[in-house]
Amino acid sequence: MNLPGQLMRARELPVFAALVIVMGLTSVAVPHFFSAKVAVDLFLGVSVIALLAIAQTFVIVMRHIDLSVGSTVGFAAFLIGDSYSKGFGLEVSMLLAIGLGVTVGAVNGFLVAYLKLPSLVVTLASLYIVRGIFNEFASGETIIESEVPPVVNWLGLNRLFGVPYLFIIGLVVLLIAGLVMKRVKAARDLYAIGSNPAAAELAGIPVARRVLFAFMSTGALTGLAGALLLGRFNSANPNSGLGLELLVVAACVVGGVTIAGGAGSVFGAFFGALLLQGITLSIGALGIPQFWQQAVNGSLIIGAIALDRYLSTRVKTTTIMGSK
Amino acid sequence: MSRFHLTWDKGVGLFLVFTILLGTFSSEYFATTSNLTFIIRDVAEIAIIALAMAYLIIAGEIDLSVASMLSLSSATIGFLYRAEIPFEMALIGGLVAGLLAGLFNGFLVTVLGLPSLAVTIATLALYRGMCWILLGNKPVNQLPQEWVNLGYSQIPGTFLPWTVIPVVILSAAAWFILHGTRFGRWVFAIGVNAQAAEFSGIPVKRVKLALFGFTGLMSGVAGVIYTLRFASASPDGAVGYELGVIAAVLFGGVSIAGGIGTLWGVIAAVLSLGVIRSALQLIDFSANALLVVSGSLLLISVIAPQVTDYVRSQRIKASTTKRIKTKEGVQQ
Numbered sequence: 001m002n003l004p005g006q007l008m009r010a011r012e013l014p015v016f017a018a019l020v021i022v023m024g025l026t027s028v029a030v031p032h033f034f035s036a037k038v039a040v041d042l043f044l045g046v047s048v049i050a051l052l053a054i055a056q057t058f059v060i061v062m063r064h065i066d067l068s069v070g071s072t073v074g075f076a077a078f079l080i081g082d083s084y085s086k087g088f089g090l091e092v093s094m095l096l097a098i099g100l101g102v103t104v105g106a107v108n109g110f111l112v113a114y115l116k117l118p119s120l121v122v123t124l125a126s127l128y129i130v131r132g133i134f135n136e137f138a139s140g141e142t143i144i145e146s147e148v149p150p151v152v153n154w155l156g157l158n159r160l161f162g163v164p165y166l167f168i169i170g171l172v173v174l175l176i177a178g179l180v181m182k183r184v185k186a187a188r189d190l191y192a193i194g195s196n197p198a199a200a201e202l203a204g205i206p207v208a209r210r211v212l213f214a215f216m217s218t219g220a221l222t223g224l225a226g227a228l229l230l231g232r233f234n235s236a237n238p239n240s241g242l243g244l245e246l247l248v249v250a251a252c253v254v255g256g257v258t259i260a261g262g263a264g265s266v267f268g269a270f271f272g273a274l275l276l277q278g279i280t281l282s283i284g285a286l287g288i289p290q291f292w293q294q295a296v297n298g299s300l301i302i303g304a305i306a307l308d309r310y311l312s313t314r315v316k317t318t319t320i321m322g323s324k
Numbered sequence: 325m326s327r328f329h330l331t332w333d334k335g336v337g338l339f340l341v342f343t344i345l346l347g348t349f350s351s352e353y354f355a356t357t358s359n360l361t362f363i364i365r366d367v368a369e370i371a372i373i374a375l376a377m378a379y380l381i382i383a384g385e386i387d388l389s390v391a392s393m394l395s396l397s398s399a400t401i402g403f404l405y406r407a408e409i410p411f412e413m414a415l416i417g418g419l420v421a422g423l424l425a426g427l428f429n430g431f432l433v434t435v436l437g438l439p440s441l442a443v444t445i446a447t448l449a450l451y452r453g454m455c456w457i458l459l460g461n462k463p464v465n466q467l468p469q470e471w472v473n474l475g476y477s478q479i480p481g482t483f484l485p486w487t488v489i490p491v492v493i494l495s496a497a498a499w500f501i502l503h504g505t506r507f508g509r510w511v512f513a514i515g516v517n518a519q520a521a522e523f524s525g526i527p528v529k530r531v532k533l534a535l536f537g538f539t540g541l542m543s544g545v546a547g548v549i550y551t552l553r554f555a556s557a558s559p560d561g562a563v564g565y566e567l568g569v570i571a572a573v574l575f576g577g578v579s580i581a582g583g584i585g586t587l588w589g590v591i592a593a594v595l596s597l598g599v600i601r602s603a604l605q606l607i608d609f610s611a612n613a614l615l616v617v618s619g620s621l622l623l624i625s626v627i628a629p630q631v632t633d634y635v636r637s638q639r640i641k642a643s644t645t646k647r648i649k650t651k652e653g654v655q656q
Contacts, residue, residue: 065441117626118580120441124567125622132615243564246388246445259442291456291559298450302432305442 011256012268014307019275026282033285036162043167046277048073048228050170052244053251053269054177055221058214060252063194063261064112064119066215067245069222071130072104074241076226078134080152081143081236090149098223104130105219106212113211127245135238143236156231166228170270173221177266190214194261250297251276254304276300332577332628333589340596347603354606357483365553367598368487369394369546369562370569371591375498376542377573378590379535382502384515384582387429387536388444390543391565392451397422397547399455402464402557411468418551419544425451426540430533448566455559463558467551475552487549494542499587511535515582571618572597575625597621 027034052069059066076097083093108126112119145153155165181187189210192200201207230236255272257264276297283293347354373390380387397418404414425447432443474486502508510531513521522528551557576593578585601614 111623111627115627115630117623117630121574121580121622121626124571124574125619127567128571128615128619128622132612132617132619135615136610136612246448249442250445250449253442253445259439289457289460291460292453294449295453295457298446298448298453301446301449302438302443305438305446306432306436309436309438 011264011308012271015255015268015271015275015304019271019278022275022278022282026285030285033282038281038285040159040162040164042274042277042281044164044232045280046273047164047166047170048225048232049244049247049251049277050167050270050273051173051221051225051228052248053255053273054170054174054266055218055225056248056252057177057181057257057264057266057269058190058218059119060249060257060259061194061261061264062190062211062214063197063259064211064215065123065249065259066105066108066119066218067123067249068104068108068126068130069218069225069248070241070244071127071134072101072219072222072241073225073229073244074236074239075130075134075137076100076223077230077236077240078138078143078226078238080149080227080230081147082138082141084149085143085147090151093149094227097226098220101219101221101223101226102216103219105216105222108219109212109215112215113208131242138238140238143230145234148230148234152227152231153234156228156234166231169224169228173224174266174270177221181266186210186213191262194263196262247276248273250301254301256304256308258308272304332625333586333592335628336576336589336592336596340592340599343596343599343603347599347606350603351606354603359602359606361478361483361485363595363598363602364488364491365485366601367594368485368491368553369550370565370572370598371491371594372494372542372546372549373539373565373569374572374576374590374594375494375587376535376539377569378576378578378585378587379498379502379511380539381570381573381578381580382515382582382585383511383532383535384518385433385440385532385535386444386570386580387426387440387539388566388570389425389429389447389451390539390569391562392448392455393422393425393540393543394547394550394565395455395559395561395563396425396451396458397544398551398557398561399458399559401548401551403458405467405557406464411471415471415548418548419541422544422547423537423541426543427533427537429540430536433536434529434533452559452563459557459559461559463556465556467555467557471552472555475549475555487553490545490549494545495587495591502587507531512583515584517583568597568618571622575618575621577625579629580626 023034052073056066056069079100080093080097083096084090088096104126108119108123111117111122155169158165160168181190189200189205192203192205193207193210197207229240233240251273252264252269253259253272254275255264255268255270257269257272279296279300280293283296284290353359373394377387377390400421401411401414401418404417405411409417429440429444429447432438432447433440478485479488502511510521510526513524513526514528514531518528550561554561572594573585573590574580575597576585576590578590597618600617604611604614604617
C-alpha cells in the first residue's frame with residue numbers, strides 16, 4: 001500500500017491544508033490565538049454544522065440535495081425540549097426527534113426515489129412545510145433552559161480533556177459514517193448512483209431503495225443534530241435552524257463533496273465545516289471587522305469549486321447540479 | 325377538432341381566479357382597493373426577479389444569489405447616497421451593482437464552467453457580505469422625501485401603486501422576448517439540450533451570460549423598489565427571498581430540468597401566492613399556514629405533470645390496443 005501517494009491524491013487534502021494554513025498564519029499574526037479557548041470555540045461552534053454536513057454528504061454524492069435540514073434540525077431541537085418538559089423521558093424525547101428526522105427523510109426520499117421528482121424542488125417544498133408545521137406546533141413558544149433535558153444541557157456545557165462533548169459526538173458519528181461510506185457495499189452504491197444513475201440501475205443496484213434509505217439516514221442524523229443544537233444554545237425557538245441548509249451545503253462543497261455527485265467523503269465535509277468556522281474565528285482574532293466574514297466565506301466557496309473543477313481533468317458540460 | 329387542453333400554466337391561471345374568489349368570499353376587506361394596493365406592492369420585488377429567474381431555469385441554470393443581489397443594489401444606493409452622491413446617480417449605481425453581480429455569476433458559470441447551484445450559494449454569501457462591508461451595521465434611513473413618497477404613494481386617480489408600472493412593463497417585455505423572439509426560442513433550446521443547441525449554432529455561453537446579467541439587473545431593479553418601499557437601505561434586507569422566488573417560478577410551471585415553462589404561468593403563480601398570503605392574513609389565519617400552503621403547491625406542481633403523463637400514456641396504450649383489436653377484427 002502506498003500511503004503517501006494515496007494522501008496526495010485525497011480530495012480532503014486541499015481543505016485540510018487550507019485549515020492548517022489559516023490557523024497557522026493567524027497564530028503567527030496573533031500570538032495568543034492558538035489557545036485552548038479558541039480550540040473550544042472552534043469545536044463547539046462547528047459541531048452542529050459538521051454533523052449536518054456529514055448527513056448531507058449521503059445525498060450529495062448521489063447527485064441529490066436536501067434543503068429541508070434547516071427546518072428539521074430546528075424542529076427536532078424544539079421537540080426534544082418540548083416533550084421532555086411534558087414529562088416524557090430523555091430516551092423518548094430523543095426517539096421522537098430522530099423519528100421526526102427519519103419521517104421527513106422518508107417522505108423526501110419516497111418522492112425523489114419512487115416518484116422520480118427532483119430533489120431540489122421536493123426538499124425546498126419540505127423546507128417550507130416542516131417550518132410551517134414546526135411554527136404552528138411551537139406557536140411562538142421558546143424552549144428555555146429549565147426545559148432542556150439535563151443530560152443534553154450537561155453535554156453542551158462540559159468537556160472531556162478539554163474537548164467539548166458535542167464535538168466528540170460529531171467525531172464519533174464521523175468515524176462511523178466514514179467507515180460505512182468506505183466499506184459497506186450499500187453505501188458505495190451511493191457513489192455509483194451519483195456518478196451515473198442510469199448505469200447504476202443497469203448494474204443491478206436497487207437505486208430507488210438506496211436513495212430512499214440515504215434520505216432517511218440524513219433525516220436520522222438531522223434529528224440527532226437537533227439534540228446538539230439544543231445542547232449548544234440551551235434553548236430553542238421557532239427560528240432555530242433557519243437558513244442552516246445553505247451553510248451545510250457550503251461546508252460540503254468547500255470540503256470537496258462535488259454537487260455533481262459521485263465524489264467526496266464525509267471527512268471532507270467535516271473539514272469543510274471546520275474550515276468555514278476556523279476562518280470566522282481567525283477573522284475575529286485578526287481584528288478584521290466581522291462584516292468581512294460572509295464575503296470571505298463566499299470567496300472561499302468559489303475558490304473551492306474552481307479548484308475542484310481545475311483538478312478534475314475530465315471536460316464536461318455543466319448543468320445546475322454540476323457536470324453531466 | 326380543437327379541444328381545450330388544460331396545461332399546468334393555464335391551471336395556475338384558473339387557480340389565481342379561484343384564490344381571488346376565495347379571498348373575496350372569505351373577507352369583506354379583501355376586494356377593497358387598499359388591500360389590492362397592498363397585494364401588488366407586496367409581490368412587486370418577487371415578481372420582477374421571478375421574470376428573470378424563469379428565463380434562467382428554462383435555460384437549465386439557477387441563481388440562488390438573487391436576494392443578496394437585491395440587497396447589494398439597495399446597499400450600494402445607501403452607500404453612494406451616504407457619500408453625498410446625488411440620489412438619482414445612487415439609484416443608477418444600484419442597478420449597475422446588480423448587473424455586475426449577475427454578470428460575475430455568469431462569468432463563473434459560463435467561462436469557468438462551474439455549476440450554477442454551487443456558484444450561486446457562494447455568491448449568495450459573497451454579495452451579502454459585500455452589503456455588510458458597504459454599510460456596516462448602520463442602515464441608511466434619510467432618503468430624499470420625494471423618492472420615498474414614490475415608494476409609498478399611488479398613481480394619481482387610481483388605487484395602483486407606482487410599482488405596478490415597472491412590473492407591467494417588464495412582464496410584457498419579458499413575455500414578448502421569451503415567447504415571441506428568436507432569442508426566446510434559443511433559451512428553450514438551450515434548456516432542452518445545451519449541447520444540441522451549441523451544435524446548431526446557438527451561442528450558448530453568450531446567451532447564458534446574458535441571462536445571468538439580466539437576472540442581476542432585475543434583482544437591481546427589485547432592490548431599487550425595495551429601498552424606496554421601506555425608505556431605507558440596510559445590509560440585511562430580503563434575506564431568504566431567493567427560495568420564495570424559486571418556489572413561485574416552479575409553481576408557475578417552469579420545469580427545474582429546463583426547457584419547459586411560460587411567463588404567464590409564472591406571473592399567475594406570483595400573484596396567486598400574494599393573494600393567498602393576503603387572504604390568510606385577513607381571515608386571521610396563522611402565517612404558518614402560508615408556509616405549508618407554499619410548500620404543498622410546490623410539491624403539487626412537480627407531482628401533477630407526472631400524473632398527467634401517466635394518465636396520457638395509459639390512454640394512448642388503451643386506444644392503441646383498441647385499434648389493434650379492430651384491425652384484427654377486420655382481417656378475420
